[in-house]
Amino acid sequence: MAVYTDVAADELAAFLSAYDIGALLSYKGIAEGVENSNYLLHTSRGHFILTLYEKRVAAEDLPYFLSLMAHLAARGVNCPQPEKNRDGAVCGTLAGRPAVIINFLEGVWPRRPNVAQCAGVGEALAKMHLAGQDFPLYRRNPLSVSGWRPLFELAAERADEIQVGLRAFIAAELDHLEGCWPQQLPNGVIHADLFPDNVFFIDDKLSGLIDFPFSCNDILAYDVAICLNAWCFEQDHAFNVTKARALLHAYNRDRPLSAAEQDALPLLARGAALRFLLTRLVDFLNVPEGALVKPKDPLEYVRKLRFHQSVGCMADYGVETSGLPA
Numbered sequence: 522m523a524v525y526t527d528v529a530a531d532e533l534a535a536f537l538s539a540y541d542i543g544a545l546l547s548y549k550g551i552a553e554g555v556e557n558s559n560y561l562l563h564t565s566r567g568h569f570i571l572t573l574y575e576k577r578v579a580a581e582d583l584p585y586f587l588s589l590m591a592h593l594a595a596r597g598v599n600c601p602q603p604e605k606n607r608d609g610a611v612c613g614t615l616a617g618r619p620a621v622i623i624n625f626l627e628g629v630w631p632r633r634p635n636v637a638q639c640a641g642v643g644e645a646l647a648k649m650h651l652a653g654q655d656f657p658l659y660r661r662n663p664l665s666v667s668g669w670r671p672l673f674e675l676a677a678e679r680a681d682e683i684q685v686g687l688r689a690f691i692a693a694e695l696d697h698l699e700g701c702w703p704q705q706l707p708n709g710v711i712h713a714d715l716f717p718d719n720v721f722f723i724d725d726k727l728s729g730l731i732d733f734p735f736s737c738n739d740i741l742a743y744d745v746a747i748c749l750n751a752w753c754f755e756q757d758h759a760f761n762v763t764k765a766r767a768l769l770h771a772y773n774r775d776r777p778l779s780a781a782e783q784d785a786l787p788l789l790a791r792g793a794a795l796r797f798l799l800t801r802l803v804d805f806l807n808v809p810e811g812a813l814v815k816p817k818d819p820l821e822y823v824r825k826l827r828f829h830q831s832v833g834c835m836a837d838y839g840v841e842t843s844g845l846p847a
């Protein structure tokens with residue numbers, strides 16, 4: 522998270538007066554993350570997280586992911602739960618933004634995920650996909666293939682300021698993916714942003730998942746592709762095939778990938794890389810003045826995209842096709 526919107530002590534006190542979460546002892550902005558404004562609240566009843574939703578989260582989307590967190594928790598997926606105010610509402614308005622308070626989750630996100638943690642996230646992702654099967658709400662993914670060109674148009678003119686040739690590279694990839702994006706793969710509820718900073722561990726045991734504002738209905742294997750990108754590359758940008766194998770095998774144990782999903786995985790991974798390249802590029806070129814945020818590196822995702830362009834089949838991800846039952 523980050524802090525884009527400042528919250529004054531008196532307006533926070535007024536907001537909290539509608540909740541039974543104890544007396545406010547202190548609060549501070551959380552610098553981590555890039556999407557929303559987040560504060561750690563310390564009250565006489567413990568710690569809570571206050572989130573003010575920023576540009577990529579519309580107020581009308583809140584019921585989807587707040588209900589999803591309750592639905593998943595009821596099915597054994599540990600994730601934070603929104604606090605209700607005395608009127609029973611989970612969402613309010615603070616400093617002009619939609620605002621939600623959630624409980625604090627114990628654990629630490631892995632700065633350098635190890636193989637066991639990659640397996641842990643693969644298993645948790647599959648369990649989340651299964652738990653989402655009977656979730657009754659629907660939300661289209663605004664950041665799937667049809668959402669990429671509008672993002673590109675926001676950044677195209679200045680893309681070459683970041684790297685010469687970047688505009689042409691993205692344009693060619695976008696044309697390619699728009700022309701062959703799969704339409705028939707199994708869909709369901711996806712997290713859509715399950716990066717290491719959204720997965721908490723206590724030692725190597727996964728303790729919970731956070732940050733659901735991007736959750737939506739989309740291709741389930743696309744969520745796997747997002748995780749391959751986020752978890753299986755090293756700091757020097759080399760692909761770690763052992764981590765990929767661990768993640769894919771663990772996912773497959775709970776929700777076996779079909780042959781069609783396996784065949785599509787390199788393409789889905791290219792799409793996932795392009796999605797994060799584009800949002801990072803737009804954000805990098807448009808840091809709001811005064812915001813407490815460290816924009817993420819778009820070029821990291823150019824390297825990942827180039828890697829997936831070179832992938833021919835699942836064996837390049839460390840898995841013989843016969844190793845994952847269809």
Ligand SMILES: Nc1ncnc2c1ncn2[C@@H]1O[C@H](COP(=O)(O)OP(=O)(O)OP(=O)(O)O)[C@@H](O)[C@H]1O
Nearest residue numbers: 522523553554555556557570601624625626718732
């Ligand atoms: N329920 C929670 N319990 C404990 N810490 C939390 C919780 N929610 C958020 N945090 C802390 O705030 C940080 C940022 O949260 P989060 O990832 O949800 O923000 P974001 O702006 O949506 O970030 P991004 O989308 O870039 O991952 C987390 O890495 C964690 O340190």
Ligand SMILES: N[C@@H](CCO)C(=O)O
Nearest residue numbers: 556714716797801817
């Ligand atoms: N996880 C995203 C930021 C939140 O969308 C990234 O690393 O680009």
